[in-house]
Amino acid sequence: MLDLAPNNKRGLVLHSPIMVGSGGAGNGDCWPSGLTPDMFAAVVTHPVTLRPRRGSEPPRLAELPAGFLLNTGDHNPGFRRLLDQHRTQWRRLGVPLIISLAEGAPGDRAWMAERLEEEPVVAGIELPVREDVNLGELSAAIAAVRRVTTLPLLVKLPSTRAAHLAKACVVAGADALVIGGPPPAVYPASGQALLEGVLGGPIALPFTLRALEKVAALALDAALIASGGIQRRQDVALCLNMGATAVQVRSLLWTDPAAARALAQWGQDPIE
Amino acid sequence: MIQTKAHVVKRESERGHVILTLKAAALAMRLGPGQPILVRPGPGLDPYLPRTFHPLSIQDDLLSIRIPPDADRGHAWLRARSVGETLDCLGPVGRGFRIAAQARRLLCLGEGEWAWTLLSLVEKAVAQGVAVTLAVEATSATRAIPAQRLPLAVEYRLATVDGSRGRRGRISTLLPELLSWADAVAAAGTMAFYQTLAAAIEEQRLLLRHGYAQALYPSTFFCGVGACQTCARDVAGGRRRVCLRGPVFDLADIV
Numbered sequence: 001m002l003d004l005a006p007n008n009k010r011g012l013v014l015h016s017p018i019m020v021g022s023g024g025a026g027n028g029d030c031w032p033s034g035l036t037p038d039m040f041a042a043v044v045t046h047p048v049t050l051r052p053r054r055g056s057e058p059p060r061l062a063e064l065p066a067g068f069l070l071n072t073g074d075h076n077p078g079f080r081r082l083l084d085q086h087r088t089q090w091r092r093l094g095v096p097l098i099i100s101l102a103e104g105a106p107g108d109r110a111w112m113a114e115r116l117e118e119e120p121v122v123a124g125i126e127l128p129v130r131e132d133v134n135l136g137e138l139s140a141a142i143a144a145v146r147r148v149t150t151l152p153l154l155v156k157l158p159s160t161r162a163a164h165l166a167k168a169c170v171v172a173g174a175d176a177l178v179i180g181g182p183p184p185a186v187y188p189a190s191g192q193a194l195l196e197g198v199l200g201g202p203i204a205l206p207f208t209l210r211a212l213e214k215v216a217a218l219a220l221d222a223a224l225i226a227s228g229g230i231q232r233r234q235d236v237a238l239c240l241n242m243g244a245t246a247v248q249v250r251s252l253l254w255t256d257p258a259a260a261r262a263l264a265q266w267g268q269d270p271i272e
Numbered sequence: 273m274i275q276t277k278a279h280v281v282k283r284e285s286e287r288g289h290v291i292l293t294l295k296a297a298a299l300a301m302r303l304g305p306g307q308p309i310l311v312r313p314g315p316g317l318d319p320y321l322p323r324t325f326h327p328l329s330i331q332d333d334l335l336s337i338r339i340p341p342d343a344d345r346g347h348a349w350l351r352a353r354s355v356g357e358t359l360d361c362l363g364p365v366g367r368g369f370r371i372a373a374q375a376r377r378l379l380c381l382g383e384g385e386w387a388w389t390l391l392s393l394v395e396k397a398v399a400q401g402v403a404v405t406l407a408v409e410a411t412s413a414t415r416a417i418p419a420q421r422l423p424l425a426v427e428y429r430l431a432t433v434d435g436s437r438g439r440r441g442r443i444s445t446l447l448p449e450l451l452s453w454a455d456a457v458a459a460a461g462t463m464a465f466y467q468t469l470a471a472a473i474e475e476q477r478l479l480l481r482h483g484y485a486q487a488l489y490p491s492t493f494f495c496g497v498g499a500c501q502t503c504a505r506d507v508a509g510g511r512r513r514v515c516l517r518g519p520v521f522d523l524a525d526i527v
């Protein structure tokens with residue numbers, strides 16, 4: 001058993017290091033062929049905002065060599081509706097559920113975090129951080145959430161700035177750091193106009209590894225979770241050897257559910 | 273949806289396109305007309321995104337896909353597969369065409385390459401004893417579905433933009449006559465094509481009612497299960513994931 005939040009009274013205990021990253025299984029309701037929640041250590045939802053968001057206009061996807069660019073614009077039904085629609089099904093998940101709270105108006109995330117205290121089905125909160133965030137603003141936002149919730153707090157840092165931001169997040173109350181949100185980029189979407197989005201798929205792994213190496217070197221008092229581009233057993237092994245306690249997988253669930261299932265059996269194989 | 277290995281049992285070339293017949297019993301059993309499958313376009317992680325195909329035919333444990341002669345690297349890899357190799361497939365995606373129990377005269381309308389996606393519906397409807405007219409708009413005769421690909425019982429109407437076969441011009445000129453015959457419509461084309469069709473139906477029947485015409489939403493898919501949110505479009509009164517609510521919709525819900 002692993003604990004992502006050993007300093008938090010509630011803790012966040014995982015039965016394996018393989019988590020479903022933000023939106024990999026939708027909001028815990030979209031499971032590709034042959035995959036079930038109990039195969040994974042925890043499930044992170046899509047980022048949700050206080051009010052519904054229609055998200056980006058199409059196209060939202062562009063293929064890149066060894067990956068893709070994705071821009072959903074945080075399309076989500078809004079906080080209340082998300083909880084109302086999914087609460088019952090979440091009770092049956094059987095693994096820790098982590099709600100990702102997207103940035104919205106000032107104070108929105110703290111307001112939502114406070115409501116989540118009353119949701120027994122929620123095991124933790126993930127806060128995705130945008131790439132151009134200001135350090136002081138980020139510390140204040142995390143501290144505001146920390147003040148209103150006892151839930152384990154995971155802060156998902158942009159991989160390009162993770163080392164710069166990591167310490168301030170821990171000081172402000174993060175229990176764990178997710179390393180990291182892949183960098184934004186621009187690429188043509190199937191012969192159309194340029195799409196701006198974040199990298200996904202294998203191409204994201206080198207960014208994750210670089211950020212992980214730098215943050216691990218800081219030896220902060222917080223668990224590290226690698227996220228971005230993790231596809232194969234050797235990717236998981238590399239991340240764990242570099243100091244990650246767990247990893248998040250996402251697009252592998254969509255492109256090759258059988259490979260995701262094999263990865264989720266990590267630790268049940270004597271080789272590890 | 274299931275993930276399965278499909279065995280290539282036949283490979284044909286047709287004007288640059290490659291048609292692969294795949295043996296995949298579990299997939300073929302679940303698949304219906306209008307439901308796409310997702311195929312991995314290589315043995316490794318590049319290209320990474322699955323390619324979307326609407327099978328041309330679905331019979332017993334076999335299905336066939338048609339791969340276009342374009343510059344896409346994934347399509348190039350798939351075109352190079354030979355008999356005996358296997359493909360990694362996921363499917364079926366979403367909801368396909370339904371043939372209403374009371375349908376007696378089904379008009380299948382296809383625009384350009386999208387017309388090919390109607391072939392499995394045509395086959396199924398004929399097998400159920402429904403009278404079928406397939407009307408296709410193609411840029412030229414060489415781009416149209418060859419008549420020998422169709423069951424004998426099907427009436428085939430063709431409009432070619434260059435006039436090389438069938439009626440010269442757009443299919444819209446055929447619509448008044450065809451719509452007055454049909455008691456159900458299934459269409460595959462672009463959104464502009466669906467607007468034209470909807471307008472023709474309103475002209476003919478005064479109202480575009482739910483239950484008369486179905487249309488295949490022109491989209492490709494990434495996850496096919498609602499997780500990635502890349503297929504969200506404004507349909508059926510809201511922004512919805514096409515892979516879950518469609519890809520076949522009532523025409524009234526998408527125009």
Ligand code: FES
Binds near residue numbers: 495497499503514
């Ligand atoms: S293809 Fe992923 S949500 Fe529709």
